[in-house]
Structure formats: structure tokens, C-alpha cells
Amino acid sequence: MTRYIIRRLIYVVGVMLAVTFVAFVIFFLLPSSDPAVTFAGRNPTPELVAQVKEQLGLDKPWPVQYVLYVKRLVLGDQYGWPGFGLSYNTRSPVHDEIFQRAKVTLTLAIGGAILWLLIGIPIGVISALKRRTWVDRSAMGFALVGVSAPVFWLGLVALWVFWQQLGWLPGTGYVEFTDSPSQWFLHMIMPWSVLAILFAAIYARVTRGNLIDTMSEDYIRTARAKGLSEQRVVTRHGLRAGLTPIITLLGIDLALLVGNSVVTETVFNLPGLGNYVLVSTNNGDLPAVLAVVVLAAFAVAILSLISDIAYAYLDPRVRYT
């Protein structure tokens, strides 16, 4: 198992090198504007531009730049580890900015995940056990609505109702947990809920399907033949096998949210990564974009590794060597 984890981690490094390389190539083959010109200010003199180029290392051929980038990434730079360099746009270190923003996105993703698991799984379980009854039908109706409702629409409606009309919630934006836990919570509850409704709908459907399949397995019949109570048959035998695949799904979804939470963050005005990558891409801010790419790739690779390990722990038949 240890050897497997080490091998997978090496694999993660490979993936990140490949992803950053592709981002680099795209950036240099499709240049929007010369970053040095942008960086040099409103009225750049050729001397100033040349000086900036030298400072940023833009005077070297791009493969050399890529190697230097990787080197700084691995060894760190004057702004910390890993070295993400200086933003062309804000002229501040990407490092501090990105971790601050990653924190917001993670808060959004993890809080949302907890909520959607709490909503989605019970709905799926009840639906599976009460199959073909009105309970099942209304639960799956909810799921259909949840999947179909776009986040930007649902978010705006929620804001209008709970903020504008009812005044229950303080509005958009982000408040640090350390500043005011209650405000932090009140600001996050709506983004969490909106995100959770979408995913809860998906998880309810998946849970329902898995559990229906599991409950028709031979070993469920065996459990009943042992004289176990129906409750125990469902919780210990059905759910154990039926919910294990959810782990894999959760790993993928969380990882994807790191790079794909743009819409939710925009609607609720959260200073997260999604927002950041949008702005940076528009401004041709290569270091910032690269930093998000690295982080997102890392999240995908690590979370899928974690979910694989968790899966192996839960299902003894799965063994990695």
C-alpha cells in the first residue's frame, strides 16, 4: 500500500508537470498582449519594457522560462513556497493571494459537500426503500428540479427572497471566520445551500440507484435469512455496499469545484479561486493562471488518490499493489 501511494504521488507530479506545460504552451503560442508592456505601466518606454522583460525573465526563450518556472515552483521563490511568482496584473506575489482565495473556495466546497451529503443521501435511501411510492416520486421530482435549476438563477432567486425581501441574511461577500463566526456562517449559508441543491439532487439519484441494486443482491437475502431486523439489513448490509461508490464521486466533485466554482462565487461575490482565474485569464496574467492550474490539478490528483485509498479501506476486495 505504501509503495502504491508513493507511486501515485509520483504520478501526481507527472500530471502537474504536464498540465503546467500545456498551460505555458497555450499562453505563449496564443499571446493576447505582451505581458511586459502591461506590466510596465501606462506609458512604457522601450527601455522600461526591456527592463521589465529582464526582471520577469521574459527575455529568455519560453522553454527556458518553463524550466525556471518549474524550478521556482519546486524550490520556492522570495515570496514563499511553492514559488508562484509575481502577478503581472497586481504586481503582488501570487502566492499570498492564491492561498487566501483557495481558503474561500475550499470553505465553499467543503461546506457545500457536507450539506449535499446530508440532504442527498437520506433522500436517496428513502427513495430506494420506498420505491415506486409517492415518497419516491416526489423525492425524484425534487432531484430533477435540483439538477435542472442553474446555479446563477437559483442563487439570484435565493438572494432576492432571503436578502432583499425577507432580510434574513446579510447579503453577499465573504467575512473571515476569525473576524465574526456568526457573520461568516450567515454569509456562507446561501452559497452552500445553492451549491448543495444541485449536487444533492445528483447524489440522491446515485444513492437510490446504488441502493436498489445492492438490495437485490444475494447477500441481502442471506442477511434476511439470518433473521436480522430489516433495519439492520439496510444499514449494515445494504448501505455499506451501496454507499461506497459515493466516495469516488465525492472525490471527483470536490476536486472539480476547486477550479469550477466560478458561477457560485460570482453570484455571491465570494473572493475565491473561480473569480480569480476568470479575471486573470482576461488580463493575460500568466503567473496567476498557472497558479490556479497547478492548484486545481493538485486537488484533482490528491482527492482522487484519497478517495481511492478510502475505497480500498471500505471494500476489502480492492487492494492496490
Place this chain on the structure above:
Amino acid sequence: MTEPLLEVRDLRVQFPTPDGLVKAVDGATFSLEQGTTLGVVGESGSGKSVTFMSVMGLINRKTARITGEVLFRGRDLLTLPPAEFRRLRGESIGMVFQDPMTSLHPMYRVGDQIAEGVRAHRKVAKSVAESMAVEALRLVGIPSPEQRARQYPYEFSGGMRQRAMIAMALVLDPDLLIADEPTTALDVTVQAQILELLEEMKERLNIGVVLISHNMGVVADVAQNVMIMYAGRPVEVGTRDEIFRAPRHPYAWGLLESIPRPDVRVERLLPIEGSPPSPLPGLHDGGPAPARAGRLGPPRRLPAVDRRQAPALGRASAPLRGRRRVTTSAHTAEPGPAPAPDPPPLVEVEDLTKRFPITQGILFQRQIGAVHAVEGVNFSIRTGETLGLVGESGCGKSTTARLITRLLEPTGGTVRFDGQDITHLKRRDLRSLRRQMQMVFQDPYASLNPRHPVGQIIAEPYRIHHIEGDRRAMVQDLMERVGLNPEHYNRYPHEFSGGQRQRIGVARALALNPRLIVADEPVSALDVSIQAQILNLLKDLQDERDLTYLFISHDLGVVRHVSNRIAVMYLGHIVEVADADRLYEDPRHPYTAALLSAVPKGHQGATRNRIVLTGDVPSPANPPPGCPFHPRCPKARTVSGSDDEVPERCRTEMPPLEELAPGHTAACWYPLAPGERLQEAAHA
């Protein structure tokens, strides 16, 4: 007379469906005494499982209508409140299911699964329940039960899992054990072990046992009383001897006659025509069997037979036409219509070897071992004959078939077809080769594309090989030939029964007029009466079209019935080849002898001389050195005179196939002498 342990009176189980009321069990009445075994036989859909699932309370009362009485020790289970019924389940009635691979929860340790059942019924400490589980595993003969209890099901072999299931059913000392097809998913030698275990448990614990099976032989081997079910009701109930000597109900008789048996050679099996009736209404109004009137007389109701009144349909005097039976006590043996002496071989296989690499690693795969699927196999198939290939699962018989048809490329050795070396033919040349060799596959449910109409499935070979002409007419001819209605040309596979689907498979294989047909377990997914129809069809086609067959099966009875010669495989090696009759009368390899003795006989006067092989078939990824059979070989132990010792030669050197008599070869250092009986190694 004491009160019976289980008494069922007029049990009816009905499932309302959108298509009408399905009468799964339609009036079952029978009883079972403590300390006896009741064998329940019937084809799929006969209601045998549903009957006992109802006894066990495993039928959902919300979706099924259950009426009648199920008296267990005088208490009617059907009127018990669910909670009380649950207390009986596992405590007083234990159940073992068909497929041990899927009947244990894959994510819990075996010991914990057994202990869980204990704790559901008794308030005992976890450690007590665990040690009870270990004791139960010991009782059913699982070696080192303490360690085994801590393992997961996937670490158990099939036979061991079934033992664990039995341990689970017996851990609380129930009075009744219901075993639903407990050996169907197992190999013959393992099946013998499990049947022996069930019998031993019955004796030791003095419990009532219900053994449900589609296999008459299995039931006849261990049951004192037999009940035959058909279309939801018992058609005949009696003692084993009564039923097997003189079945009174035509269906029981038909069922017995349609089973190919390894000890008797029959020219032609007598299938029961048609297929078992659907339990849906409307399809049969008069009673359970008119659809199969062909042999059972004109459409009429088939009442259950009262043994005291009905005349015996003695097998010898059965009023049925076209029955030719040749028994083979060695002297009366009449060779089948064997091909002319030594026709040229159509297929020759020399030193054929296939190893599948076992690799490790994600990015850089390296080979860490190999599965020795087929190891240095030699044989030939003569033009016009049927060569049977028998062996237990994993012995390499299907791989051999795929190598001969070049669906796989051999690792070593040569395959010659009609004199031409086809071992490493290229893709393009293979195409023309395949016009001459076709396969019939095992599972007619899975091997036909459900989205193509039958006509298209059968015509597919014409399309691939660019054969022009009136394809529809050609296909319809074929359909007619294999006994399908040509008007069903545009129907889809799901509209056909299992036997009809296998006919489609046969028609597809025949489309190109091949010379060789490789049939890989063509009847093992079918009910016995349907099996007989397909086997007869294959025989007729062979006579008519001069076909050569390689017939693969794990069922020794089926193989004997169709084959001229038989090759026995064990762990990738061919251990014995002989004429079919010779092999069965005079097996020379200890494995063949053990395999034959393990087959449930199921007929009158069957002397029970079963050699139960211990242990499981070793893994082909890690085959034992020397003779692959030596770790389980009873003969090697008699030679050495000790239970734990095996002659060195067996342990170190693979014996070659040697001719012991004309046309009879075996690979064994110490083959059985002609007529010698295999002695079971004395157990320590």
C-alpha cells in the same frame, strides 16, 4: 407417528403483475420428518425456490399473495407476526443459497458475518458469538477455522464459501436446513464434498434437510424422499426408490429420461417437447402442461399423481415410442456410429501452450508471473468425430477452444487445421479460416446481441464474409433446420426461450457451412429437458452435414452422450484421452476415476462408491510442480502407503501422455490397472 417437522398444506404464492396474476406456487402439499432429507426437483420456474422462500418468510408479503398453511412444529408460520417469524429465521430454520460467490457480503469478515447471526438471536457477548462462529466453521470442515474466520469471502474458494454458508445456517442449531441449489455453482468434485457434508450434518445434528435442485442425480444421492415440482405444484412425491425405479407421473418419467448419464449410453435422449409453461395466466388454461403435449399426450390437465392409485410407469415398460437404449456393461457395449476407422485428423494440436501474464504497476507494467492456462496440450480431432473435452472450471478447456479457433494466439506449440499450420496466421487469412470453424457459446442469454433481430444475427456471417444471394431465404432455411419458426425472422432474442436462443446460436454457427464446430458448454445454462433437445439437434446436424465437433463441458454425462472420444483436462494439462465408453468403464488416470465417482448417480441400485477428493483445484497462477494432480491424488497416497506422502516422481516430474491401450492414453506415473478401483486415501 410423530408430528412432522414441517408440514405444508395447499400453499399458494401469487404475484399480481401488470400482465396478470403469476401463480408461482399453485397448491403445494408435503411434509418433512426430522432427521430426513427431502429432495425437491424441478426445472427453472417450477416454483421450487419460491415454495421454500415462503417457508423461510423471505417473500415480500406486500407484493405476493400467500395462502395455505406452513406448519413448522405445529405452528402456522404464515399467521405469525413478522417480528416473531424473524426470530425463527436463522434460529430454527437455516438456509443455504445457490451461489456462494454472491451470497456472502463481500465487505465483512466471514467470522463476523456468522457471529452477526448469533447476536441477532441470542444476547451473548461478542467474543462468545465469535467463538461460536469459529466452532461452526470447524464443524463444516474448514481447516484452521480461527484464521479463516478473520478472512474475507474473496479469500475463500467456491467450495469453502459454501461451507461457510452452511456454517452460518447451522451456527444456532436449527431444526430445519433448507439448501437451495447448494451445489449448482460448484465443480463436480467440490459438489461431492458439499453433498457429503450436508448428509453428515443431517446425521450428526439430527435435523430435517430440504435439498432443492434441478439435478435429479444430486437429489437421488442424498434424499430419502423426493418431490418433483412442475408449474408450481408437486406432481409426484414419494421415496427415492419409488420415484427413481418407477415414476408414475409422465413428467417425472420424462425428466429422468432426458438426463444424459455418465454410466449409461443412450443413442438418443428423450427430450420433453416444448418448454415449461409460463406461470402467467392465459398461456395455459387447462392446467400446467399442455404446451408440452408432444410427449405427454394431448392437451389435458396433469393432475398430481397419487402414488397409491396410479399405475407405475416402469421405465422398462414406458409406453413411449422411439426409445432406444443401449446399456453398457462392458459386454453389451455397442460402439456408437463411429466414423470410419482412423479418418484423417481435421485438427491437430501439438504442445499447445497459453500463458497469460500477470503484471504489476500503473505506468510501467512488469510481469510478475503467469497464469498457466494451457500447458503443452496434445490431441487431434478426426474428421467427422466428436471429441469431448471435460474438466472442472479453470482447467483451461475454454482457453483451448479459443486457441484452436484462434480467438487467442498461442504462447507456444502448433495448431493444424486440415493439415495447414494456423498457429500464427494473420488477421486476413484468419477470416477465410473462420468460414470453416465456428463456435457455439455457453450462455444463450448473453451471447446474442439483444438489439438485433434474430434474422440479422444469423445472417451476420454472410455479411462479414460477403456472401451474396437471398440471405433471408438462407437464414429461414437455417432457422427451419434448427427447429425455429422461420416466421420469427424479425423477432428479437428476448422473445425466445433459453432453448430457442441456443438454437439461434447453433443456426448462426451453421450459416457458413463450417467443417468444425467448437461448442463451449452449449447446454449448461439450460434446463435438463431443454438440454436434451439441443443435444439431439447437434447430433442430427452432425449426421446430416458431416460436422466435426469439439464439445466442451464440465458435465460428464453430457460429454459421454455426445462424444466419440473424450479428453480429460486438469489444470492446463490433458491427463487422459480415450474412447468415450472406454473412459467411463475403465478410467486409468486417478483424476478421471475420481471425477467419475463424484458425479451424482441418481438411479436405482447405484452403488455409492464416491471418492471425494479433498481440497480445491490449485490456482493455475501457481501450479504445483510435477504432476499437477499430485496434491489431491488418492492413488499417489496408496502407492506411497502414507497419507501425507506422495512418490517423489509425482512431485517433481510431469508424467507424459502414454498409450496404455490402443487409443487410450493417460498421463500418470502410476496409472490404475484395467479394472482397478481407486481407493480413497484413509483419513487420518
